[in-house]
Amino acid sequence: MNFTNPFLDRDGDKLREECGVFGVIGAKDAASMTALGLHALQHRGQEAVGITSFDGSEFYSHRGIGHVAQVFNSAERLAELPGAMASGHVRYSTTGGSGLRNVQPLFADLASGGFSIAHNGNISNAMHLKRDLVQKGAIFQSTSDTEVIIHLVATSRYPTLLDRFVDALRMVEGAYSLICMTSEGMIACRDPLGIRPLVMGRIGDAIVFASESVALDVVGAELIRQIEPGELVQVDHKGTISSHRPFGNFNARPCIFEHVYFSRPDSVLDGQSVYNVRKQIGVELAKESLAAADLVIPVPDSGVPAAIGYAQQSGIPFELGIIRSHYVGRTFIQPSDGARHADVKRKHNANRALVEGKRIVLIDDSIVRGTTSMKIVQMMRDAGAAEVHMRIASPPTEHSCFYGVDTPERSKLLAARMDIQAMAEFIQADSLAFVSIDGLYRAVGEAGRNKGCAQYCDACFTGDYPTRLTDLAERDTPDLLTLPINRVA
Numbered sequence: 001m002n003f004t005n006p007f008l009d010r011d012g013d014k015l016r017e018e019c020g021v022f023g024v025i026g027a028k029d030a031a032s033m034t035a036l037g038l039h040a041l042q043h044r045g046q047e048a049v050g051i052t053s054f055d056g057s058e059f060y061s062h063r064g065i066g067h068v069a070q071v072f073n074s075a076e077r078l079a080e081l082p083g084a085m086a087s088g089h090v091r092y093s094t095t096g097g098s099g100l101r102n103v104q105p106l107f108a109d110l111a112s113g114g115f116s117i118a119h120n121g122n123i124s125n126a127m128h129l130k131r132d133l134v135q136k137g138a139i140f141q142s143t144s145d146t147e148v149i150i151h152l153v154a155t156s157r158y159p160t161l162l163d164r165f166v167d168a169l170r171m172v173e174g175a176y177s178l179i180c181m182t183s184e185g186m187i188a189c190r191d192p193l194g195i196r197p198l199v200m201g202r203i204g205d206a207i208v209f210a211s212e213s214v215a216l217d218v219v220g221a222e223l224i225r226q227i228e229p230g231e232l233v234q235v236d237h238k239g240t241i242s243s244h245r246p247f248g249n250f251n252a253r254p255c256i257f258e259h260v261y262f263s264r265p266d267s268v269l270d271g272q273s274v275y276n277v278r279k280q281i282g283v284e285l286a287k288e289s290l291a292a293a294d295l296v297i298p299v300p301d302s303g304v305p306a307a308i309g310y311a312q313q314s315g316i317p318f319e320l321g322i323i324r325s326h327y328v329g330r331t332f333i334q335p336s337d338g339a340r341h342a343d344v345k346r347k348h349n350a351n352r353a354l355v356e357g358k359r360i361v362l363i364d365d366s367i368v369r370g371t372t373s374m375k376i377v378q379m380m381r382d383a384g385a386a387e388v389h390m391r392i393a394s395p396p397t398e399h400s401c402f403y404g405v406d407t408p409e410r411s412k413l414l415a416a417r418m419d420i421q422a423m424a425e426f427i428q429a430d431s432l433a434f435v436s437i438d439g440l441y442r443a444v445g446e447a448g449r450n451k452g453c454a455q456y457c458d459a460c461f462t463g464d465y466p467t468r469l470t471d472l473a474e475r476d477t478p479d480l481l482t483l484p485i486n487r488v489a
């Protein structure tokens with residue numbers, strides 16, 4: 001993904017995952033399988049896609065701007081990517097970061113041979129490392145933070161590629177789930193805190209890696225397990241798998257927002273069904289913030305599982321009071337403000353016959369800037385709702401993410417500017433409530449948040465960033481935390 005510029009004002013009223021990765025080794029049509037897997041990960045990035053393959057002697061690559069089905073739109077195109085090993089990447093760029101040169105997988109010819117890398121996450125000291133590398137003579141081809149890893153591998157003095165790779169990653173801070181290819185095979189790894197997800201599966205003799213288990217389902221692969229935080233898995237062309245733990249032991253801090261919104265509900269994350277966790281968040285929300293209402297209505301689609309949980313716990317009937325059109329482009333592919341606001345109305349319509357005269361509880365996954373929530377509340381009032389109570393299946397989003405999720409700068413986040421009462425007035429709801437941070441932790445199976453040592457990354461809710469944020473600190477931004485990595489002895 002791109003160098004994150006925390007000072008950029010980004011469009012959109014949802015936090016957006018920026019990347020998804022997929023890789024397979026030992027499959028007859030590796031590139032076709034990769035395209036299929038990326039298609040299942042399309043929700044993680046819609047701007048651009050790339051696939052690199054290896055046929056035993058050469059690497060092949062095709063990258064393009066657009067959805068998977070647009071860029072890989074013919075059998076001929078996929079036939080140009082031969083070989084039994086392939087990896088791919090879907091991405092959603094941050095402002096200023098679009099362009100073909102940033103589309104992954106990135107590839108470089110190193111002294112040891114070809115090296116391809118696909119990255120989900122964000123390196124929070126990439127600018128710092130890049131400055132140093134450029135001073136030493138490195139010439140960058142992209143504005144992607146991922147390219148820093150290539151340069152660090154290229155300049156490492158260790159004898160083997162694996163050692164050089166580990167040496168490079170030791171210098172990197174932040175979030176990374178990586179799928180790399182060399183002529184020797186495939187390497188998949190996850191940062192020591194496991195911030196972004198990565199799973200491993202098998203289909204026949206082929207080994208598959210993907211950001212989410214849903215991509216394994218779609219290609220017909222069986223989920224073996226997740227790549228553990230800090231684990232590096234190597235697979236050679238004979239199918240030999242070796243696991244390495246080069247970074248020592250850390251308390252894992254996977255992104256809790258994957259459960260709330262980013263991952264597909266049919267994925268299994270950290271051993272748990274994302275759908276079930278979302279339903280459970282709705283249960284917690286109903287226990288904590290019951291509204292006197294006639295109907296529970298989800299904001300489609302991401303509010304649906306939590307709304308089902310809320311309805312089951314509260315006994316208030318669940319109904320589809322907002323109908324989503326599936327035939328409009330998703331809002332974030334139209335970057336201008338005007339186009340985005342028009343899209344809210346094109347995308348969602350009130351089911352007037354249902355809501356007229358009713359007291360409703362609207363369930364959504366999060367509030368970012370609040371503009372979409374305001375429009376949806378107004379839409380329900382225009383359709384005749386007697387009362388509109390908003391319930392949110394995550395705690396207030398008060399802080400920006402620096403780990404591979406596209407967020408507005410902090411001053412644009414509604415919860416960073418207002419208390420809950422003021423937010424309710426801003427979106428013009430009769431009442432507003434968020435699930436508590438402990439309620440969210442209970443929904444993922446914990447007793448609550450461990451304050452001394454949180455079990456997940458929840459920094460966008462708490463400000464407790466689990467890594468240093470060197471690039472941010474070097475820009476002298478006093479209101480953002482820089483905390484040391486939480487290492488276990």
Ligand code: SF4
Pocket residue numbers: 195255256257258400401402403404405457458459460461
């Ligand atoms: S800051 Fe929020 S969105 Fe980013 S990794 Fe942490 S929990 Fe996930």
